[in-house]
Amino acid sequence: MTRVRVLVIDDSALVRKLMSTMLACDPEIEVVGTAADPLIAREKIKQLNPDVLTLDVEMPRMDGITFLENLMRLRPMPVVMVSSLTVEGADVTLRALEMGAVDFFAKPDHDLASRFGECAQEICDKVKLAARTRPRARTTVRKLDVAPRLSADAVLPRAQTAGSRGGSPIIAIGASTGGTEAVRVVLEAMPPDAPPILVTQHIPAAFSGPFAARMDRCSAMRVCEAQDGQPIQSGHAYVAPGSHHLLAMWDGAKYVCRLHDGPPVNRHKPSVDVLFRSLAASAGAATIAALLTGMGDDGARGLLELRQTGAATLVQDENSSVVWGMPGAAWKLGAAGEMLPLDHIAPRLLALARQPLAGALRA
Structure with missing residues (x-):
């Protein structure tokens, strides 16, 4: 059986170790390498040819969104974003999904080691699923012009029809x-x-x-x-x-x-x-x-x-x-x-x- 080859990209050495350990426990997954930032990851992608990337949102030298944008333009491949459970993390993750990331994994915000163990099956499932997908650029649709929203009271109280x-x-x-x-x-x-x-x-x-x-x-x-x-x-x-x-x-x-x-x-x-x-x-x-x-x-x-x-x-x-x-x-x-x-x-x-x-x- 061909195993899914994964490259883990995260600036935290602890997270890289935990992610690698969780993924390696699945017999259908092989962690082929890790990278501490997107610039290192860029070289490792060329060397290792992984099937799937797990990509942290916030990293030094180049943020995850900029890296993802370049990746999907130059070498589209399945990506699972790893994001914090914060409003800021959610907004950035949604932007990543717009750019072509397949899915995301919400990183626990405390007690990292024990909480990650609870999530092992989830991240393994997401990685294996991502490997079976075809990366897609943002879908182009004919978008309606959205007019500025003004309060109805700015002109005249509007009669409310029934719902x-x-x-x-x-x-x-x-x-x-x-x-x-x-x-x-x-x-x-x-x-x-x-x-x-x-x-x-x-x-x-x-x-x-x-x-x-x-x-x-x-x-x-x-x-x-x-x-x-x-x-x-x-x-x-x-x-x-x-x-x-x-x-x-x-x-x-x-x-x-x-x-x-x-x-x-x-x-x-x-x-x-x-x-x-x-x-x-x-x-x-x-x-x-x-x-x-x-x-x-x-x-x-x-x-x-x-x-x-x-x-x-x-x-x-x-x-x-x-x-x-x-x-x-x-x-x-x-x-x-x-x-x-x-x-x-x-x-x-x-x-x-x-x-x-x-x-x-x-x-």
Whole structure:
């Protein structure tokens, strides 16, 4: 069996040692070398020809982002970013995913040695998964011009229309590995008056707020991290917090976001299955759901439940997915009415929302 050849890049000697030890314990992985900074790494890549890099975000002489940008331009290869669980670390990591990094590993911020041991399986899985992917440059889409956002009160108090009523479409999106970029592509293509969008992306709690803020800057919609009891309104997208499940509930007059601090589902919290099931119960055929790139099968069964209510259901195709785990599982289960490349998903979601009944893709 050919082992995955890994080069570990980190300015901390302790982290290099711990990462190398964890990775070397997996019989399918071979650590071929380490580097203390990107300039050393550049020479070792030429000498060792690794399959995957693990790359620290903050390093001397050249930061990880600059190195990654040069690498993806000159010698694209699979990269797993190693990031701290801070707001600053989250923002830089999201930039790295935009540039073509496959995934990221959140570095514990204290008690490094013992906490790293708990995460050994996670980093090994991410490295092996990365080795099976094809590096992708940032997807180019025709982006809408996003007008400056002024408060409505700056001109005239604006009459507030009712939020989502029974039968009004709601879009739901689930994603995991590769999903931060896939979600960006979809949201960038949405107009400011698009139907409300609920997003469950597998992401650590420290990253979900910065992720929502980054999506808000690149989308004509208003994008925010969901709050409990928040009304679900057109022109808004709601991102599940990394610490809670996101549900959509009908309160008798409107749809609202509900956050649930229950146990992980499919080993994930937030879980896509939980979001999709809540919509199957509360919105049914008014839902339009898309399951994007991601490892595992979270969301597949929930998507099937939605389709059985008459909801429109889509999955991302294999060629445009970083990992065709979640969408592939849903497709094999018969949970999706259509399979589309990533850049076709936003137009299709909007087209379905304009139909008299959102559930136009019934089985």
